[in-house]
Amino acid sequence: MKDVTPVVDGWKLRLPGGGTGAGPGDGPLGPGTAGGQDTVAAAVPGCVHTDLLAAGLLADPFLDRNEQDAAWVGRTDWTYETALPAHTTGHERSDLVFDGLDTVAEITLGGRRLGATRNMHRSHRFDVTADRSAIAGTALTVAFTSAYTEAERVRSLVGERPNSYPEPFQYIRKMACSFGWDWGPTLVTAGIWKPVRLEHWSTARLAGVTPQVTVAAGTGRVEAGIVLERTAAGAGRPLTIRLRVGETVTETAVPAEADRATAVAEIADPDLWWPHGYGRQPLYDCEVTLLDPAAPAGELDRWQRRVGFRTVTLDTSPDEHGTAFTLAVNGTPVFARGVNWIPDDALPTRIDAARYRRRLQQAVDAGVDLVRVWGGGIYESDDFYDACDELGLLVWQDFLFACAAYPEEQPLRSEIEAEARENVARLAPHPSLALWNGNNENLWGFRDWEWEDALAGDSWGEGYYLGLLARVVAETDPTRPYWAGSPWSGSWDHHPNDPRHGTAHSWEVWNRTDYTDYRDSVPRFVAEFGWQAPPAYATARRAVSDDPLTPDSPGMLHHQKAADGNGKLTRGLARHFPLPADFDTWHYLTQVNQARAVATGIEHWRSHWPVCAGTVVWQLNDCWPVTSWAAVDGDERPKPLYHELKRLYADRLVTVQPRPDGLVAALVNQTAQDWTGTAVLCRVAVDGAVLAEVRLPFTAAPRTVAEVALPAQVLPADGSGKELLTVRAGELRAFWFPVRDKDFGYPEPGWDLDLAVHPDGSAAVTVTARTLLRDLLLQADRLGPGVTADTGLTTLLPGESVTITVRGWEVPSSDAAAAALYCVNTAVREGDAGVAL
Template sequence: MKDTTQLTEGWSLRHGDALLDARVPGCVHTDLLAAGVIPDPFVGLNETEVAWVGRQEWTYTARLAHDSAHERTDLVFDGLDTAAHITLGGEPVGTTRNMHRGHRFDVTGRTGELEVRFASAYDEAAAVRAVTGERPNVYPEPSQYIRKMACGFGWDWGPTLVTAGIWRPVRLEHWSTARIARVRPLVTVADGTGRVEVRLDLERTARGEGRPLTASARVAGTTARAETTVTGDGAVLRLEVPDARLWWPRGHGDQPLYDLEVVLTGDDGPLDTWRRRIGFRTVVLDRSADEHGTGFTLVVNGVRLFARGVNWIPDDVLPSRVTPERYRTRLTQAAEANVDLVRVWGGGIYEDDAFYDTCDELGLMVWQDFLFACSAYPEEQPLRGEVEAEARDNVVRLMPHPSLVLWNGNNENLWGFRDWGWEPALAGDSWGEGYYLGLLPRIVAELDPTRPYTAGSPWSGSWDHHPNDPAHGTHHSWEVWNRQDYAEYRASVPRFVAEFGWQAPPALATLRRALPGERLAPDSPGMLHHQKAEDGNGKLNRGVERHFPLPEDDFDRWHYLTQIVQARAVAAGIEHWRAHWPVCAGTVVWQLNDCWPVSSWAAIDGDGRPKPLYHELRRVYADRLLTLLPGADGPVLAVVNQSAEPWHASVTLRRQAADGTPLHRAVLDVAVEPRSVVRLPVPDGAAPAAGSAKEFLVADADGLRALHFPVPDKDFAYPRPRYDVTVEPVPGREDRVDVVVSAHTLVRDLLLQADRLGPEATADRGPQTLLPGERTRIRVSGCGARDASDVRSALFCVDTA
């Protein structure tokens, strides 16, 4: 049987003439941090002080000694970042130039000092650029000339921290006769029977050539078995599972997973074993043309879905620090916000298996980008061969996961070619089109024909339409954040909104940790350094000014309002687009998470703290949604039911004066079929007059609430908010309290910023609006004993009086 030795101990990192202890897996930055050589690049302005790290050559060394009776010993790297020259005992082993793939080298009988020398990524990129020529890029960094995590070179939400190192596990594998080189399980289901076609590739030693071997596979223990004799380098085994339980996206059913085991056996017993978990489900991408344009609807197990998605970036700009536990925490946060799809964005990485394992278990569909983003990519060597090898490696690695539902060729590059001035600048040079429309779809069709592929995001399906045409395929909506008020989300109904979003700063506790000692202001040095978007603060301020007086010299108020506007903006888009299902078949918010502490579009900040947006996602992505939308003839009530059960909603509509006086009441009985939407005009008398600054509309049904104000907040006649606050201990839980707020007036967007009560404190809900006489109970965890005066200092609401 194959033996494996993990090489995690005894590594050193050469830094000038000094040797530092190195942690493997890891990276240069984490080792330098551990040794105290560099300051934390996430704190203050330290990012600029450590820029030199990415421009140096670095060498990892370890003593390699092994004694094996096997015929063959392989040195296996799951990930090297990035351009590396490897020697053992002073003799060459191999070279690498791709962070996104694994590498295997025959080191049979060889021992001595193992040295992995990493060139500067900048030097490697310059060498490739000298061969391929210049290509356009949105950012002034050479990310398109090296197969490396692009966002490590800096992005409009990320720092420039160009890593190097042995970032994924490394091991020795000792084997004889033959080993399992690759397994591709093609999983399908039809008429209740699950089918697994296991395509198996072998590698043999010289002594093992032509020797008959036995390959066997089984699913769910002994439920389904297959066995065959192998005399060459490949085999196909077919298994059937009668009455297979279907894997469903969360909210639509359960996520049963089946153990699949493949065993290779020789005359003397087992030689190698491969194990994964699989799930039975079908997935189709419906791109049919209709009277509205060209659709983009995911169909899982025959059910058409409105995808409730978020975009995922690397959870740390030093990705070797992201543990399985951290993946589970962040993805559980997504699931608890009623998310059912996570798009792994193309400027990051193919995530660790722990990411996809967790998505399998939680029912989170995964849309996986191939790793190309916001740049023109040369298609010449040496990049083309690396791109193909990388794609093949990762398609095979990820295809067992039932959560993976879509392969996507790139992020914004087809759009960039058409709209960002690339076409004339390229003057006929290659730029990636051959990857997205040729190489990658061929690889997916060959290796993983059970899943759909799309050439890019955004992409209209062909060059017959503009790449970002909202009527065709996927659409990225960025005019709103960049130039318009969020109300403009309601101006169109794209077929699928794959990116849209609005910025806000992180939680106050996150800012205080990242900017210690700084007097916080929107334009203080640290705040500006941790704002990477072009004119980011200007856009934040203009977003606030359209709805509220912009606070002057009041950072706490500015912080609250920018976070509220972010939550309202994203909610406005999702409410509108969900109300237009099935024409619009999904929204993917930019973005779920951050890779460091920064003002950004994230719902969860770089320290893992939820922003108000996170809580709004939980509301607007729930199976049932009640919303009031502006219409040409007055507000429209939309009742959205994405559940599998019908919803009979009794909707109470109340027109109220700003001071709380009831003016009109109506009740509508609305029957909504499963996975459908009912839109109704608000009856005469219930709707406030257009442009009224003294009346608003409330809709309530089954614990859900929607609001309609005819004018922006700054023009509405809000009373001065008045409310009482009491704090109640939670029996048996000293770390928790219940905050009870009782309103005497209209209290709009009441928010408890729990981290102001303690850096580890969290609240179980976000912004909420109370009418006079209403009360709410907010559970706060991790804050210890607090009194009402403490809590009042952490409470904010709209106050324009």
């Protein structure tokens, strides 16, 4: 059996200049700061930034403007060193395996050069059998060249290509957003970012296993494509592959000299894997064992994963609306309730299985059933996809290309193909993986961002997206659909971002117009849209020490990476609200506006199912504390948007929507049962008086949308600032205000507050409205950095109550709770004083 020895202990990071200088310029490793040390302890897996942080040689780059002081790290060459562990082996072959090196590295063992790497997104294996007699204690060195140096070298070879950011990320196979993005810091990492091990083996090993899982006519089939590597002694030996799926076991003979085989197992009536909300997520153990029938021990190598039986198809058929883009799981069309995912930390080696689980559980709890892994990040670890398998989250996986023209020449092309083949094979077992996508915004960029003229015929990635990657998926795992890009209309016959065809990104609204303009179109699938807001107050206060804290104080501006981001926030507020009177009101209103904007888009697009078959909000998460589009901020605190997603992505949704013939109540039913009831339509005065009421029966069939036309008597007068419309269906309710907030006659807010502390330490804050309260919010983190609340923005009519469960509150106080309550009424009535924006 193969013998594995982790290489995890004793690693050291060699400091530039022997610890007496920081390389370029005067940095944190100035004279004496490293105490004369040549090295510091290094964690593997890890990266240079985390090692320097642990050694006290780098200030936290997430705080204030420390990011700028850390820039030198990415432009410096670094060396990791250790002594290989002692190990006695009788095996024929020994390999040194790196699961991931970030990024440009030369590896030497005992002074002998083993090889070099230039791709963060793939693994590397080196034969060290010749070194084995002296392997214990032998010096292993991994010398990293700055990613900038390599990127600039490749750029000089292949020529300049346009991109959306002033950094050379498209010339190196590395996490693009480590060079900075409009929500992320520029922290160009280096290091051994995945595990290292010695593998000792004899006769043959499993060099690759790719299970293709299908279901047809009630039978589940696992067809495992297997690649073998043999030693010289094993070259002429017949071998056996044993495949076990659940309780089903098959054996396949592998002829002498063969280095490829296919093993098949069939399971009658397997339990099907479904996205959550559609069914269960049963998983089957899948094990491939390589056997040598002639050897006493017999077992040479073993591979283990879990698989799930389901079918995933993508409907792109033309119809009267254009070209569809609808995912179907096990034959059931799905309206995808999605979020975009970026790396959860700018230093991704700090993300562990527990953190993945927390974040993805948050997605599930918000009603999300699809997570799009965005192309400027990484192929996440198996911990991510395992959690998605178990939680029932569909994964849309981008290949790693984003917002740039990518050269198709060497040395990049062969790296890209190897990277794609390895990762398609690695992720094939995961039933959650539903779609491979060729790139983010590059086909669109070629057409609309003045790339075509600048390129003057040079390669830019089209051959990857419309050729190479499609071929890799078809050859390696054809059980999943492939789409060339996002956005992409499916053909150059249409504009790449034509909302009538394929996938669309909606960024014109955030960048230039009002969020009500989301209602102007019905894309077939909205793969990106979003609205910015600052992080939670406690997050901003931890990360930024500005005093006073204002929207444009130096630290806040540094944690706003979007071009004219604050200007767009201000213009977005001005369309709906008077200028805020202070920072706290600005902070609250920008978060309200974010939730309102996303709600406007999702409610409109869900109401047009099945023409529109999905929305993917930009974005679920942040990689550091920043003003961004995220629903969960960089300190893991939910914004009001997160709580709003719970309503927007619930199986059933009530919304008021304008149609050409007037307002309708749209009742969205994404369950498998009929939704039957009575819609209660009310015209309500600002003081809570019901001016008119109509009750209308409705039925929304499974996975459909029912529309109820609204009678004239319940419609508020056009332009009225004294009336509103409510639509109730069971426990669900929607509001319609005929004018924008700054034109509505909100009363001075009034409420009664009751506080009860439970035996488990949680507190129940019950607010009973004495007046109309619009978008009431308890900002729990203002009660303490670790305090959480289970409720977001809530609108109450006079006499109505909401109970908010608060956890982590050390000293519950009614006065403190009242001080942490915000509502639009106050913001509008006290506005126009104007905070400096």
